[in-house]
Amino acid sequence: MSSSRIPLAISIVLNVFLLGALIGGTAWLELRKPRLPDTLQAASRQLPEPERDTLHQALRDAWRDLHQTVVERRQARREAANLLQQPKLDTVALLAALDRARAADVAIRTKLEQRIVQFAAESSPQIRELLAEGLVRNLPNRH
Incomplete structure (x- = not known):
C-alpha cells in the first residue's frame, strides 16, 4: 500500500x-x-379503566402475535451492527440489513395501529372522543 x-x-x-x-x-x-403523548397508545390513558384494560389486552395480544417480527428486527439490527464492525464495509449487505430492520419496524407499528383502530371502531363515540383529544393534546403549534 x-x-x-x-x-x-x-x-x-x-x-x-x-x-x-x-x-x-x-x-x-x-x-x-419516553413515548410522546400524541400517540394513540398514550391517548388510551384517558380512557375509563374497563376500556383501557380492553385496549391494553388487545395490544398485548398484538405484541404476542408480532413475536417473530420482533425477533427478525433484532436479528437485522445485530447483523447491521456486525457489518459496521467489519474491516471492509459491505454497504450492500448493510443497506439490506437496515432495510429488513425498517420493514420490521413498519410491520410492528402497522399491526399495533390496526389493533387500536379496531378497538376504536368497536367503541362508543365518547370513547373515540377521548382518544381524539389525547391525540392532539400535546401537538406542537406549527403553521
Whole structure:
C-alpha cells in the first residue's frame, strides 16, 4: 500500500467507527426516550379503566402475535451492527440489513395501529372522543 493510501484507509476505518457509534447512540437514545403523548397508545390513558384494560389486552395480544417480527428486527439490527464492525464495509449487505430492520419496524407499528383502530371502531363515540383529544393534546403549534 502506498503512503498516500494509508491516511485514506485510516480515514475510512474511523468513519465507519463513527457511523456505528452514531447509529448505536441514536438507537440507545430512542429506546430510552419516553413515548410522546400524541400517540394513540398514550391517548388510551384517558380512557375509563374497563376500556383501557380492553385496549391494553388487545395490544398485548398484538405484541404476542408480532413475536417473530420482533425477533427478525433484532436479528437485522445485530447483523447491521456486525457489518459496521467489519474491516471492509459491505454497504450492500448493510443497506439490506437496515432495510429488513425498517420493514420490521413498519410491520410492528402497522399491526399495533390496526389493533387500536379496531378497538376504536368497536367503541362508543365518547370513547373515540377521548382518544381524539389525547391525540392532539400535546401537538406542537406549527403553521
